[in-house]
Each structure stands twice: as C-alpha cells, then as structure tokens.
Amino acid sequence: MPDNTALTRTPLYSTHVAAGARMVEFGGWDMPVQYSDGILAEVRAVRENAGMFDVSHMARLQFVGPEAVSFLDRMLAADVAGLRQGRARYHVICNAQGGIIDDAIVYRITDDQCLLVANAGNADAVRDFLIPAAQQNGGVFFSDLSEDVAMIAVQGPNAVEIVDRLCPLPASSVRPFRVRRAEVAGIPSRIARTGYTGEDGFEIMPPADRVADLWKALAAEGVAPSGLGARDVLRLEAGLMLHGNDMTVDNNPYEAGLERFTHIETPGYIAGDALSAIRGAGTDRVIVGFRMVGRGIPRHGLSVIKDENEVGIVTSGTHSPTLDANIGMGYVDRGLSDEGTRLEIDVRGRLVEAEVVPLPFYSRLRN
Amino acid sequence: MTTPDDRKYSDEHEWALVDGNVVTVGVTQFATDSLGDVVYVDLPESGTEITQFDKFGEIESVKAVSDLFTPVGGTILEVNTGVTDMPEKVNEDPYTVGWLLKVEVSDAEAQLGKLMDAAAYDSLTAE
Numbered sequence: 001m002p003d004n005t006a007l008t009r010t011p012l013y014s015t016h017v018a019a020g021a022r023m024v025e026f027g028g029w030d031m032p033v034q035y036s037d038g039i040l041a042e043v044r045a046v047r048e049n050a051g052m053f054d055v056s057h058m059a060r061l062q063f064v065g066p067e068a069v070s071f072l073d074r075m076l077a078a079d080v081a082g083l084r085q086g087r088a089r090y091h092v093i094c095n096a097q098g099g100i101i102d103d104a105i106v107y108r109i110t111d112d113q114c115l116l117v118a119n120a121g122n123a124d125a126v127r128d129f130l131i132p133a134a135q136q137n138g139g140v141f142f143s144d145l146s147e148d149v150a151m152i153a154v155q156g157p158n159a160v161e162i163v164d165r166l167c168p169l170p171a172s173s174v175r176p177f178r179v180r181r182a183e184v185a186g187i188p189s190r191i192a193r194t195g196y197t198g199e200d201g202f203e204i205m206p207p208a209d210r211v212a213d214l215w216k217a218l219a220a221e222g223v224a225p226s227g228l229g230a231r232d233v234l235r236l237e238a239g240l241m242l243h244g245n246d247m248t249v250d251n252n253p254y255e256a257g258l259e260r261f262t263h264i265e266t267p268g269y270i271a272g273d274a275l276s277a278i279r280g281a282g283t284d285r286v287i288v289g290f291r292m293v294g295r296g297i298p299r300h301g302l303s304v305i306k307d308e309n310e311v312g313i314v315t316s317g318t319h320s321p322t323l324d325a326n327i328g329m330g331y332v333d334r335g336l337s338d339e340g341t342r343l344e345i346d347v348r349g350r351l352v353e354a355e356v357v358p359l360p361f362y363s364r365l366r367n
Numbered sequence: 368m369t370t371p372d373d374r375k376y377s378d379e380h381e382w383a384l385v386d387g388n389v390v391t392v393g394v395t396q397f398a399t400d401s402l403g404d405v406v407y408v409d410l411p412e413s414g415t416e417i418t419q420f421d422k423f424g425e426i427e428s429v430k431a432v433s434d435l436f437t438p439v440g441g442t443i444l445e446v447n448t449g450v451t452d453m454p455e456k457v458n459e460d461p462y463t464v465g466w467l468l469k470v471e472v473s474d475a476e477a478q479l480g481k482l483m484d485a486a487a488y489d490s491l492t493a494e
Binding site: 022033034038039040229232233295296297299318319321326348 | 403404406407409425427428429430432455458
C-alpha cells in the first residue's frame with residue numbers, strides 16, 4: 001500500500017475509512033475515490049436519487065471589508081460588484097497573461113463579505129495569486145476558512161426534498177446559485193444551491209467539528225456516500241471542465257469554452273488587456289465534446305487524429321454509464337469543432353472513430 | 368470469496384483452467400477487486416496466436432486501464448463475447464461467467480507448471 005500519511009485529511013477522513021472507502025491521493029489530500037458499492041452504483045444514486053461528496057478539500061477563502069468587492073473585481077473575472085447579496089457566480093481566475101489559474105465559485109455573502117471556493121489542487125496557486133495582493137490593501141481582510149469550515153455536496157433529483165427534511169428554512173427556498181445561512185440537522189451552516197454533477201442539490205458548509213454529524217444525518221436519509229471516481233464521471237457527463245485536465249494555466253478561457261464565465265470589462269481587471277487581446281485575435285484550437293463511434297474509451301492525454309494527422313489531444317474521457325456510451329472532451333483545431341465532425345482517437349496505437357457532439361452530454365430534466 | 372483450487376494462477380492475476388488441450392483464461396477476484404467496476408474489455412480475435420505471459424488485451428475500469436497478460440500460450444479458440452458486450456460480467460464472477468479466452472495449448476502440462484496453485488496465489492495476494 002502507498003504511504004499516504006503525508007497527505008492532508010479532511011474532518012471526514014475517519015468517517016470515510018470506517019465506511020469502507022478506497023482512499024487515494026488527490027491534490028495533496030487523502031480522499032475517497034469510491035465506497036464499497038463502486039463508482040457505477042454511486043453515479044446511479046446521484047442520477048436517480050441523491051448522493052453526497054466530501055468537498056472539504058476545496059479551499060474556502062473569505063474576503064471582508066469596504067474594498068473586498070472592488071479588490072476581487074480587479075483579480076477575478078467574476079463581476080462581483082454586479083452580484084447581489086446572497087448570490088453565487090461561477091467564473092475563471094486568470095493571471096495577468098490570461099492563463100487560467102483556476103475556475104471557482106464566488107459567493108457574495110453581504111455587501112462587504114465574499115467567499116471564494118477554489119479547487120483543492122489549485123488552492124496554493126489561488127492563495128499565492130490573491131493573498132499577497134489582499135495584504136497590500138488596507139480595505140480587505142482575508143481569512144482562510146478552509147480548516148474551520150467543511151463542505152458536503154448533496155446532489156441528485158431527490159437532494160432538495162431530502163435536505164428540506166433536515167432544514168426548517170426550508171432549503172428549497174434557496175434558489176439555484178443562491179447562498180444563505182441555515183441550520184441543517186440542527187447544525188448552523190451555510191447552504192448554497194450549487195454543485196458539480198449536472199443535478200440539482202446543495203453544497204452545505206457546516207463547522208468542521210460538526211461535519212461528521214451532518215454526514216451521518218444525510219446518510220440516515222438515504223443519501224449515498226460517493227467518491228471522486230463518481231464525481232469525475234458525473235461532471236464529465238454534465239460537460240463541466242476539470243482544471244488540471246481540461247484546462248491549465250497554459251489555456252485561455254476562450255479556447256476552453258468558458259467565455260460566458262469570463263467578465264473582463266471591469267476597469268483595472270488584472271487580465272483585462274491580455275484577455276481582450278486573446279479574444280480579439282481568436283484562438284486556433286477549441287475544446288469540444290466527442291462520443292466514441294468505435295469501441296474504446298478515450299483517456300486524458302491520448303491524441304486526436306484526422307486524416308492521419310494529429311489535430312488535438314484528449315483532456316478527459318470515460319465510460320458514461322448514464323448514456324451507455326464512451327465520451328470525452330479535448331482540444332482540436334477550430335476547423336474540426338463542428339458538430340458531426342468525424343475524428344479518430346489514438347487509443348494506444350489503435351485508431352478508434354469518434355464524432356463531435358454538443359456539450360453537455362447529459363442534461364437533467366428541469367421542472 | 369475463496370480462490371478456486373481447480374486451476375492455476377499467474378502473478379499478473381490471471382487464472383488458467385485446463386481441460387485436455389484447451390485452457391480457459393480469466394482474471395482473478397483480486398484483480399477485479401483492485402480494478403473496481405469494469406467498463407471495457409478489449410480481446411483479440413479467435414485464431415490469434417498468443418505467447419505465455421505476453422500481453423493479449425486490455426481491461427478498463429472507470430478510472431484506469433490495465434494490460435491483460437495471458438497465463439498460457441497457444442491459439443485462441445474462443446473469445447467470451449459476453450464480457451466484451453457486457454463488461455460487468457467480469458465483476459459478477461471472474462471465475463465463471465467472466466472468463467475471457469479459451470486457448471488451444473499443445474504443452475499444457477509444461478506451461479501450467481510455471482503457474483501457482485490457489486494456496487500460493489492466496490499467499491501472494493495476502494502480502
């Protein structure tokens with residue numbers, strides 16, 4: 001067995017181990033990749049009922065003060081000033097050259113208080129980007145809540161109804177991309193109607209020392225503990241990018257298909273000039289979704305071929321149990337990005353046909 | 368689940384069950400437990416010649432791709448299209464419905480002699 005003692009653990013670590021989770025390294029953290037029923041059962045639970053994920057490994061960074069909003073708007077492509085209290089926005093964080101440091105959700109808690117939730121694997125890069133700049137600004141007070149506050153994502157068609165049973169507010173009164181304080185299972189928490197699976201649901205932020213009680217209360221309501229393996233399948237089916245796979249600091253948001261989440265108009269925005277120039281020049285490559293026509297599963301790093309020439313690279317791929325198809329995403333030459341374009345994936349020496357399809361691969365029925 | 372003692376095992380976690388000059392090949396429970404849910408199996412066609420301990424195919428779980436190494440060499444007589452069509456059969460029971468190949472082997476006794484019995488395999492995987 002690998003020695004994982006150097007890895008960081010979330011407050012739910014012993015809960016996962018006791019439940020028979022298989023633990024793996026992820027972004028420096030010791031995280032459950034799956035529980036005993038397996039990844040496919042967990043994916044099914046989230047698509048058909050409700051599943052929950054320990055996302056405490058993500059960074060929770062708080063910015064408070066009279067200049068918190070204007071500071072974040074110089075650093076993030078999020079238009080925080082245009083975000084009303086209690087609302088959340090998904091956006092990209094770019095460096096001054098327009099490269100993507102991370103994608104994140106910013107929550108406007110009050111007029112002068114914001115919470116930024118960043119990916120675990122990029123947490124240090126995001127801290128390095130934001131904290132020294134915040135410390136230069138007397139009107140911004142930064143605090144890192146990552147250790148004191150935990151986070152559980154509850155996702156699935158029955159997630160809202162289930163959380164309502166534990167939350168007198170009720171939780172269902174919190175609409176998509178809204179956030180507010182509420183007690184869940186008697187535990188004072190912040191609840192946000194956000195997620196990363198393509199399903200309805202919440203991300204609940206209780207104090208770290210109460211998160212195990214919340215996990216147990218949700219499990220008692222039939223919510224299936226689910227790991228990173230299922231989370232990766234679910235987000236890919238929903239066409240959601242994974243930073244580190246589908247985009248890195250070497251990509252800009254336009255080729256990554258994230259223009260909608262890139263607000264560059266705020267005067268003084270750190271990447272405004274760079275991104276404006278990149279957008280104006282246009283990008284040669286663009287990310288697309290594709291579905292395998294032949295037999296084979298696309299995997300991160302495999303080459304995309306057209307007429308014997310390498311025309312791109314696979315960034316994510318998996319077997320989709322929901323669609324019963326093998327699907328992937330990757331960058332290709334822009335001229336090969338139209339829906340219906342036939343490509344081949346070099347699956348370890350075997351060329352397997354694929355077809356460009358629109359993203360997302362899967363969308364839930366909305367009522 | 369107990370390791371069946373009617374067959375032999377390789378240290379690459381494949382099994383070989385001999386019946387005359389035909390050897391059935393599959394992966395072990397230890398292998399499927401390590402892999403998790405199998406979602407894809409790539410096998411050669413019938414008639415293909417394979418060499419003992421060489422790679423003959425690939426097995427993929429949701430998260431990973433693994434090579435398959437044959438515990439015996441010979442000519443493939445039959446491929447289990449049940450598992451190429453429904454890879455979950457490998458998880459269901461790797462020792463029965465999840466078999467992969469039937470191989471015609473000319474020197475079964477010599478080849479099987481290079482493999483482990485169930486007890487030796489169990490002690491290998493218990494480490």
